Amino acid sequence: xxxxxxxxxxxxxxxxxxxxxxxxxxxxxxxxxxxxxxxxxxxxxxxxxxxxxxxxxxxxxxxxxxxxxxxxxxxxxxxxxxxxxxxxxxxxxxxxxxxxxxxxxxxxxxxxxxxxxxxxxxxxxxxxxxxxxxxxxxxxxxxxxxxxxxxxxxxxxxxxxxxxxxxxxxxxxxxxxxxxxxxxxxxxxxxxxxxxxxxxxxxxxxxxxxxxxxxxxxxxxxxxxx
Amino acid sequence: xxxxxxxxxxxxxxxxxxxxxxxxxxxxxxxxxxxxxxxxxxxxxxxxxxxxxxxxxxxxxxxxxxxxxxxxxxxxxxxxxxxxxxxxxxxxxxxxxxxxxxxxxxxxxxxxxxxxxxxxxxxxxxxxxxxxxxxxxxxxxxxxxxxxxxxxxxxxxxxxxxxxxxxxxxxxxxxxxxxxxxxxxxxxxxxxxxxxxxxxxxxxxxxxxxxxxxxxxxxxxxxxxxxxxxxxxxxxxxxxxxxxxxxxxxxxxxxxxxxxxxxxxxxxxxxxxxxxxxxxxxxxxxxxxxxxxxxxxxxx
Numbered sequence: 222x223x224x225x226x227x228x229x230x231x232x233x234x235x236x237x238x239x240x241x242x243x244x245x246x247x248x249x250x251x252x253x254x255x256x257x258x259x260x261x262x263x264x265x266x267x268x269x270x271x272x273x274x275x276x277x278x279x280x281x282x283x284x285x286x287x288x289x290x291x292x293x294x295x296x297x298x299x300x301x302x303x304x305x306x307x308x309x310x311x312x313x314x315x316x317x318x319x320x321x322x323x324x325x326x327x328x329x330x331x332x333x334x335x336x337x338x339x340x341x342x343x344x345x346x347x348x349x350x351x352x353x354x355x356x357x358x359x360x361x362x363x364x365x366x367x368x369x370x371x372x373x374x375x376x377x378x379x380x381x382x383x384x385x386x387x388x389x390x391x392x393x394x395x396x397x398x399x400x401x402x403x404x405x406x407x408x409x410x411x412x413x414x415x416x417x418x419x420x421x422x423x424x425x426x427x428x429x430x431x432x433x434x435x436x437x438x439x440x441x442x443x444x445x446x447x
Numbered sequence: 448x449x450x451x452x453x454x455x456x457x458x459x460x461x462x463x464x465x466x467x468x469x470x471x472x473x474x475x476x477x478x479x480x481x482x483x484x485x486x487x488x489x490x491x492x493x494x495x496x497x498x499x500x501x502x503x504x505x506x507x508x509x510x511x512x513x514x515x516x517x518x519x520x521x522x523x524x525x526x527x528x529x530x531x532x533x534x535x536x537x538x539x540x541x542x543x544x545x546x547x548x549x550x551x552x553x554x555x556x557x558x559x560x561x562x563x564x565x566x567x568x569x570x571x572x573x574x575x576x577x578x579x580x581x582x583x584x585x586x587x588x589x590x591x592x593x594x595x596x597x598x599x600x601x602x603x604x605x606x607x608x609x610x611x612x613x614x615x616x617x618x619x620x621x622x623x624x625x626x627x628x629x630x631x632x633x634x635x636x637x638x639x640x641x642x643x644x645x646x647x648x649x650x651x652x653x654x655x656x657x658x659x660x661x662x663x664x665x666x667x668x669x670x671x672x673x674x675x676x677x678x679x680x681x682x683x684x685x686x687x688x689x690x691x692x693x694x695x696x697x698x699x700x701x702x703x704x705x706x707x708x709x710x711x712x713x714x715x716x717x718x719x720x721x722x723x724x725x726x727x728x729x730x731x732x733x734x735x736x737x738x739x740x741x742x743x744x745x746x747x
Binding site for chain 2: 314
């Protein structure tokens with residue numbers, strides 16, 4: 222298991238964001254975490270990249286246990302994860318190339334290797350012509366594709382996507398979902414949090430449903446038509 | 448090497464476009480150092496003045512009128528043998544008169560008014576050794592000599608020396624106080640600048656953190672910012688005081704701070720700047736320096 226949670230709970234002060242969540246993520250799996258706003262989807266993802274740690278229960282991600290991880294180990298965990306946000310979070314003072322190259326640069330990868338990998342990735346995504354552009358010069362869809370490229374540049378085994386289509390129109394959303402499915406077909410496990418699971422084609426992913434911090438198996442697939 | 452280049456790049460990106468805030472920090476740091484440097488300059492000059500005075504100051508023991516020259520010389524030998532005495536010179540009444548006439552040319556008539564039998568008293572001029580130049584040692588020596596048979600009076604610049612010494616030690620205490628105020632105020636200024644800097648680049652910090660950047664990689668640009676602010680501010684403050692010192696050289700005779708002191712001041716600037724940025728980072732990025740297991744709550 223790449224991710225395993227057992228009886229995990231987390232509270233923001235007195236408000237219970239997650240309660241007694243038990244779940245796992247296998248290698249190469251595509252997991253959709255769905256639920257209404259405030260259900261705890263983002264909290265679940267933040268726990269996975271250990272931005273926060275569980276109040277109770279056990280959590281293990283990519284071999285790192287939440288109850289034993291040290292500050293020195295935290296960057297090592299993060300290098301095994303790619304993270305994508307709804308609002309893209311590209312660095313506005315850097316070009317597309319530098320945004321995508323960042324995870325390799327902070328890990329101390331040789332510049333020649335970085336150049337080769339970033340050029341290859343931008344070409345795969347059809348964004349080579351944008352490499353010297355700044356984020357504000359790109360459309361929303363392009364910005365999200367750059368954010369996904371940044372998340373994938375160091376070949377992480379897990380990609381966490383928190384509402385990656387939340388700021389995009391339906392056509393572009395579809396393109397982003399297709400890109401995530403492609404990435405998953407390449408062997409990367411993907412966890413996608415979304416309030417609208419209908420955009421994921423049936424049979425391509427396992428779905429979990431969160432409601433007021435509690436996890437449940439919906440027992441049905443919402444399908445494309447609702 | 449690639450990592451080091453990346454750190455320098457981050458330092459540049461951090462400083463870029465923040466000219467005005469950096470300039471304000473630099474000015475505040477350098478002005479604080481100007482005050483501190485002036486205190487140091489005054490203390491250093493008074494200190495050297497005290498040293499010069501101590502070296503030049505002597506003690507004179509006036510002898511009884513009837514004391515024979517042989518007895519006076521024997522007494523001089525006894526005093527010269529003391530640990531805190533460098534040399535003793537016996538001044539005969541005739542020499543005393545010659546000295547008086549050469550030093551007080553306008554008051555020679557005072558001696559002429561006295562009877563022809565009047566003689567200035569013989570004396571022993573005592574030059575203290577280095578270990579005997581402190582006010583306490585001088586006082587002790589004066590007391591010992593005054594207690595010797597045949598000695599009428601002992602004089603030396605006790606009040607002057609004592610006052611000068613008190614002034615220098617008061618200034619040294621003031622320097623220490625000014626130094627403490629400086630350390631606290633500059634640390635707070637730099638800490639605040641760094642906090643603002645981190646807040647302005649919070650997205651960069653967050654993305655670096657989730658991309659797997661180590662703690663030192665994220666924090667180094669801000670630590671360097673504090674270090675540079677402290678070094679540049681103290682150097683600028685020192686340069687301003689050196690300029691003022693140069694301009695005042697004709698009016699008030701003094702010496703500028705010795706090179707070692709100047710280097711120490713610049714070094715202090717660097718240390719205080721670094722400490723300030725560390726404080727700022729502790730507030731802006733909690734967890735600095737902790738390497739033990741992470742326990743609950745938000746971590747970066």
